[in-house]
Amino acid sequence: MKANAEILDVPRASAPAVAARRGWPIQVLLHNLVAGLVVLAVWQVATWLVRSVFFPSPLQVVRAMADLWINGDVTGNSLLTHIRWSLQRLLAGFSMGVVLGVPLGLVMGLYKPLYTGTRAALEPFRFIPPIAWIPLTIVLLSGFSRYVFLIWLGAFFPIFVATLVGVPRVELIHKNVAKVHGAGRWYILTRVVIPSVLPDILGGMRVGMGTAWMTIVAAEMSGGETTGLGRMMVNYAELLRIPEIVVGMILIGVLGFLMNEILLRIEKRVFRWRWEVSL
Amino acid sequence: MIEVDVSQRFGDLVVLDRLRFSIGANEFLCLLGRSGCGKTTVANLMAGLLPCSEGSVTIDGVPVDPRRHELAFVFQEPSLWPWRTVRNNIRIGLEIKRVPPHEIDRRVSEMIELVGLEGFEDYYPYQISGGMKQRVAIARAFAVDADLILMDEPFAALDAQTRTSMQAEVLRIWEKRKTTVVFVTHNLEEAVYLAERIILLTEKPTRIKANLEVDLTRPRDFADPRFVALRKRLGELIGTW
Numbered sequence: 001m002k003a004n005a006e007i008l009d010v011p012r013a014s015a016p017a018v019a020a021r022r023g024w025p026i027q028v029l030l031h032n033l034v035a036g037l038v039v040l041a042v043w044q045v046a047t048w049l050v051r052s053v054f055f056p057s058p059l060q061v062v063r064a065m066a067d068l069w070i071n072g073d074v075t076g077n078s079l080l081t082h083i084r085w086s087l088q089r090l091l092a093g094f095s096m097g098v099v100l101g102v103p104l105g106l107v108m109g110l111y112k113p114l115y116t117g118t119r120a121a122l123e124p125f126r127f128i129p130p131i132a133w134i135p136l137t138i139v140l141l142s143g144f145s146r147y148v149f150l151i152w153l154g155a156f157f158p159i160f161v162a163t164l165v166g167v168p169r170v171e172l173i174h175k176n177v178a179k180v181h182g183a184g185r186w187y188i189l190t191r192v193v194i195p196s197v198l199p200d201i202l203g204g205m206r207v208g209m210g211t212a213w214m215t216i217v218a219a220e221m222s223g224g225e226t227t228g229l230g231r232m233m234v235n236y237a238e239l240l241r242i243p244e245i246v247v248g249m250i251l252i253g254v255l256g257f258l259m260n261e262i263l264l265r266i267e268k269r270v271f272r273w274r275w276e277v278s279l
Numbered sequence: 280m281i282e283v284d285v286s287q288r289f290g291d292l293v294v295l296d297r298l299r300f301s302i303g304a305n306e307f308l309c310l311l312g313r314s315g316c317g318k319t320t321v322a323n324l325m326a327g328l329l330p331c332s333e334g335s336v337t338i339d340g341v342p343v344d345p346r347r348h349e350l351a352f353v354f355q356e357p358s359l360w361p362w363r364t365v366r367n368n369i370r371i372g373l374e375i376k377r378v379p380p381h382e383i384d385r386r387v388s389e390m391i392e393l394v395g396l397e398g399f400e401d402y403y404p405y406q407i408s409g410g411m412k413q414r415v416a417i418a419r420a421f422a423v424d425a426d427l428i429l430m431d432e433p434f435a436a437l438d439a440q441t442r443t444s445m446q447a448e449v450l451r452i453w454e455k456r457k458t459t460v461v462f463v464t465h466n467l468e469e470a471v472y473l474a475e476r477i478i479l480l481t482e483k484p485t486r487i488k489a490n491l492e493v494d495l496t497r498p499r500d501f502a503d504p505r506f507v508a509l510r511k512r513l514g515e516l517i518g519t520w
Binding site: 174176178179192272274 | 326327328344345347348350352354356358360361362363371372375376403404405423
């Protein structure tokens, strides 16, 4: 190949090579295992130090988790039911956040006057934490719709803002390339603007996913339905059964982590063309 | 036949002052001038990226319009779409003009071979060097059957050696594809090496200082006395603004 002399020392991450780098290497798993054991050890030591009936040991929590898994909770619902319901509400609210946040962000980003004209009226809403909406939603909404609304609030704003901010950052030169060849507005929107903004959108989605997940727990704790991880935790709190509460916390943390990982994987896949690594 | 007859002002600033020249079919024309003399503005006007404040640029009598005419532009800065591979960057112009898919594939393969990037079709812009990126941009420009290709100092950001080899490359591709090219530069040697005709521009308000034909046989030799003489002449003309 004539061009050989010109190649910089860059990793030749062609499409086949990237696909082969799938899965977690053994070293990373081992390191994480060690870190996990350290956390457990610290926990156990803390249990001995605190010596309170309200501070569960790792063993108690493990037993509680096994019990919950096999027998379900005091209300007769299985663990899986709670998980399923929390996730369903999350997905519903989150997808609404995406469906509304992305187009609105694009429109406001493309038509500056629309954004500046509505900013003072609409932006303050961004700063009201979803949790502050709970009292209002208790009286106005019920059940599934209440949760979905609260989750949507958590997801919408990060996604909307990320999209909005990404649009002006689309490079003019990329648009000019399309313009010179005679592209119309639609082509430029779909083939230049959206691919350019996609990294920002996905970043916003990860943040939105995080706040949405935190919101669901608070929302479920505030009453309403009988299912959901937050609901389960409140039930056990009323009974002063702490190990089960910790089980709920652990599950919430692990599920949130897994969802973040999924989005990260998607990001890495879709953005093979980027030099930087996403965190 | 391309006719240019423009004046351009931005507010009170007169950038171009009644610039008039014409370009023949398949001609390789250089617009030569100091930095800041408005030659990029001329290129943008000719490409339809900038509206004329006064006058017009016409191709065969029709005002230039990216939607109707087949235009291409090789920018000075890297202009490849980072989310697309080399192959998919080259096909942009063909895609927009709705060329049938099998024809697109054929032309893209042809261009990849022509610019010497075989094996790199599926690489992303971040994986290739600056010279290679410009080769992709050139391939993208020549892939369409252009009425006019504009190049705005495409090699300015490259190192000297890459620049020299790219100059030869561009000529080779132009001779193969036979298109009208307007090449903007501030580099005298580059202009004399490449152009069939050189239009020398003054500083702002920009007018045409000279319109010279370059009557040297190809391939041109930088050391040839006639080359040097022409280059000297241009140097004198530029020196006496």
